[in-house]
Amino acid sequence: MAQYDVIIIGSGPGGYVCAIRCAQLGLKTACVEGRDTLGGTCLNVGCIPSKALLHASHQLHEAQHNFARMGLIGDAPSVDWSRMLDYKRDAIEANTKGIEFLFKKNKVDWLKGWASIPAAGKVRVGDETHDAKHVVIASGSESAPVPGADVTVDEEVVVSSTGALELSEIPRTMAVIGGGVIGLELGSVYTRLGTDVTVIEYLDGITPGQDAEVAKQFQKLLKKQGLSFVTGAAVSKVERTDDGATVHYAMRKDDAAKTLDVDVVLVATGRRPNTDGLGLDALGVSLTNRGQIAVDDHYKTSVEGVYAIGDVIEGPMLAHKAEDEGMAIAEILAGQAGHVNYGVIPGVIYTHPEVASVGITQEQAEEAGTKIKIGKFSFMGNGRAKANFAADGFVKLIADAETDRILGCHVIGPMAGDLIHEVCVAMEFGAAAEDLARTCHAHPTYSEAMREAALDCGDGAIHA
Ligand code: NAI
Numbered sequence: 001m002a003q004y005d006v007i008i009i010g011s012g013p014g015g016y017v018c019a020i021r022c023a024q025l026g027l028k029t030a031c032v033e034g035r036d037t038l039g040g041t042c043l044n045v046g047c048i049p050s051k052a053l054l055h056a057s058h059q060l061h062e063a064q065h066n067f068a069r070m071g072l073i074g075d076a077p078s079v080d081w082s083r084m085l086d087y088k089r090d091a092i093e094a095n096t097k098g099i100e101f102l103f104k105k106n107k108v109d110w111l112k113g114w115a116s117i118p119a120a121g122k123v124r125v126g127d128e129t130h131d132a133k134h135v136v137i138a139s140g141s142e143s144a145p146v147p148g149a150d151v152t153v154d155e156e157v158v159v160s161s162t163g164a165l166e167l168s169e170i171p172r173t174m175a176v177i178g179g180g181v182i183g184l185e186l187g188s189v190y191t192r193l194g195t196d197v198t199v200i201e202y203l204d205g206i207t208p209g210q211d212a213e214v215a216k217q218f219q220k221l222l223k224k225q226g227l228s229f230v231t232g233a234a235v236s237k238v239e240r241t242d243d244g245a246t247v248h249y250a251m252r253k254d255d256a257a258k259t260l261d262v263d264v265v266l267v268a269t270g271r272r273p274n275t276d277g278l279g280l281d282a283l284g285v286s287l288t289n290r291g292q293i294a295v296d297d298h299y300k301t302s303v304e305g306v307y308a309i310g311d312v313i314e315g316p317m318l319a320h321k322a323e324d325e326g327m328a329i330a331e332i333l334a335g336q337a338g339h340v341n342y343g344v345i346p347g348v349i350y351t352h353p354e355v356a357s358v359g360i361t362q363e364q365a366e367e368a369g370t371k372i373k374i375g376k377f378s379f380m381g382n383g384r385a386k387a388n389f390a391a392d393g394f395v396k397l398i399a400d401a402e403t404d405r406i407l408g409c410h411v412i413g414p415m416a417g418d419l420i421h422e423v424c425v426a427m428e429f430g431a432a433a434e435d436l437a438r439t440c441h442a443h444p445t446y447s448e449a450m451r452e453a454a455l456d457c458g459d460g461a462i463h464a
Pocket of ligand 1: 146147149177178179180181182183185200201202203206207208233234235236267268269270271316317318347348349350
């Protein structure tokens with residue numbers, strides 16, 4: 001068996017990025033993956049396929065609602081679901097094959113199969129045991145069951161996000177349990193395709209942790225698009241029926257018991273670390289009380305030579321957070337100073353409009369007693385957004401009241417997921433709102449709304 005410097009378990013965004021970076025830094029590297037294709041949840045059954053369906057269904061929405069307003073006359077296209085699924089599969093294949101190409105280019109060995117760690121420095125894949133100086137666990141996460149409820153996912157009628165990306169037909173009705181990122185992205189897809197979607201959320205509002213003003217506006221816009229919401233409701237049971245399923249839930253304010261009959265139920269109440277089959281117990285790797293692998297600041301587990309990154313450790317379950325950790329641990333193993341700035345990790349919801357945020361929210365600042373100023377700008381004042389029927393939403397920039405240093409930004413609006421990065425860069429450089437306000441922004445772009453919010457932290461926005 002080959003002696004490796006590093007073996008990485010899992011080829012999702014954390015694992016494959018780590019593998020490529022390790023190889024680039026001169027380490028002899030292998031990556032273990034048991035799926036038929038590389039890329040993990042993100043590329044196979046997560047980010048990429050859901051974004052393909054969001055893109056296709058958004059084009060349909062544009063044809064149905066905005067084409068005629070622009071003088072584009074004709075029947076809106078009808079949906080051929082099986083061809084849409086083919087398009088989605090092509091998008092997955094192009095991306096997973098891309099990683100395979102990158103592995104070959106960088107001389108990363110793909111060890112095919114499911115890995116376990118019989119001892120520090122050893123990785124077992126099938127009948128073979130490989131030696132490695134360092135082992136990095138990047139085994140990701142899986143859908144979590146609905147807490148305290150009797151719900152069995154069968155991936156046909158009661159589906160996780162994985163099943164929701166492969167439904168045999170577009171359902172007439174759908175209940176989404178959980179008003180978080182997955183529920184709203186996939187709920188949007190099916191609403192646009194004509195499904196009557198009801199989101200049932202335990203809390204009183206959607207997207208917990210999001211800036212409250214953004215979350216409120218977001219829910220309002222999604223309602224306008226046709227999604228229905230039942231908030232403050234705890235799902236207790238889902239029962240299969242002859243033609244679908246019945247969702248049982250109780251309103252939290254008065255315990256009133258309710259039911260909803262639907263064709264399909266999407267369970268989207270969070271994900272949990274995937275550590276099954278790795279042999280962590282026998283190896284003596286410590287877990288947190290939430291079942292995550294416990295690591296120190298350098299991603300070291302309690303066992304010498306074994307490290308962990310991505311969804312299996314604490315922190316937001318985001319592909320790009322895992323990627324950053326993948327690069328950081330590679331640099332650490334190569335003797336460099338790998339580092340992730342957890343204060344500047346953007347979060348994006350790829351609905352239409354998109355929702356993006358970075359740094360602290362107004363609520364977090366108030367809770368911490370930090371004196372802040374807020375610069376706000378509506379996309380109604382942005383020429384490009386108005387021309388493109390994309391003027392719903394706003395930018396909210398949060399800066400320190402005394403120093404003007406940018407502490408956070410929350411955007412709901414067109415291309416929010418791309419716009420947020422100028423604030424990420426600004427925050428990495430410790431910029432003040434004035435720095436952003438004094439930076440020339442091309443006209444006409446959506447980005448001008450970011451600058452206007454920064455101007456609003458000072459003497460005022462121009463187009464407000
Ligand atoms: P989530 O944690 O974002 O949302 C789950 C929601 O379910 C919460 O609002 C919670 O209050 C609610 N809930 C829990 N129990 C309930 C019950 N019994 N009845 C009704 N509602 C209940 O989880 P989600 O959407 O499943 O996403 C999982 C992870 O995947 C997240 O960490 C998310 O950040 C990540 N992800 C990120 C994406 C992105 O960055 N665009 C896309 C998809 C997933």
